[in-house]
Amino acid sequence: MPGVEHIFRVRHVGPNGFKGSIKMIKRNLLVMGLAVLLSACGFQLRGTGTTELALKELDVSARNAYGETVTQLTRLLTSSGVKVYTGAPYKLILTNEAENQRTASYSGSGRSAEYQLTTTLNYEIHGDRDRLLLDSKVTADRSYVHDGNNLTGSDQEAAQVRQEMRNDLIQKLIARLQQLTPARLEELQAKADAVAKAEAEADALEAAQRIRDATPQQSPVEIPTR
Known part of the structure; x- marks a missing residue:
């Protein structure tokens, strides 16, 4: 396993650099463990012990269509029993x-x-008719030390921290998706339909008003008296 040899090779650095290298080793081990867990078909959501999702079919897209986040998310959704394909009844869009x-x-x-x-x-x-059901976000926070005496190690640690954050974001997002029960999805769709209907009625009234405003008003016909 060539990765293990790389992980445990510690260069001769100053005291601060040595501490940074030890910290980097710990992060390497953590990231390796997370990668194994996340790639396994038995992936389980945090604190639930299940991967059951009401969204059985999902169209997943992102601004960065080939980015690591959407790629890893699609892989985990598929391993959780979700059929991911273009044109699915529900769409998940990673907007930013x-x-x-x-x-x-x-x-x-x-x-x-x-x-x-x-x-x-x-x-x-x-959801249905491409109407917006939900607009939300998830966040992840981490810290790392940039050691001027060990630039290579610091860069590697920063990359590993970002991977940890990506794993955290994906896990949080899937947990959010798990909360979307069939009843919740129906409720969101009903609200979206009501909003769309109200907007359509308002647009129709506005269009009718524009037509009335553009139509010349005729003066009433006067009947001459005898």
Whole structure:
């Protein structure tokens, strides 16, 4: 297993760099464990012990159609028994995935800094007649240390932290999908239909008013008196 040899090879670095390398090893082990769990067909949602989803058929898309997030999400949905294909009755659209990074602290020497990462994944669910049923988001937060004495190790740690965050986002999103029971989906569809009907009626009234405003008004015909 070539990956194991790479993980446990620690270079000679300063005290700060050594601490960063140990931390990186721990993260490597954690990411490896998460990858095994998430790729297994027996994947279970956090705190539920089940992968049952009411959404048995789903059209999944994203702005980045070939990105790691939508690819991993599609794989997990499929392994959970969801049929993912274009034209499914329900659509899950990953509308935006944004990362925010800020500096949390600096070391006394100024060679190391701790960064706080926050990633937000916005998504929409569309139902019958492509009507919007749900517009929401999930977030993930992590921190990592950038060591100026160990740039390679710091870059690897940052990449692993981002992978952990992606795993967390996907798990949270699937947990949200699990909450969409058939009754909840019917309720959301009914609300979306009502909104669409109200908008259509308002548009019709507005169009009728424009026609009336554009129609010349005729003066009443006066009948001459004898």
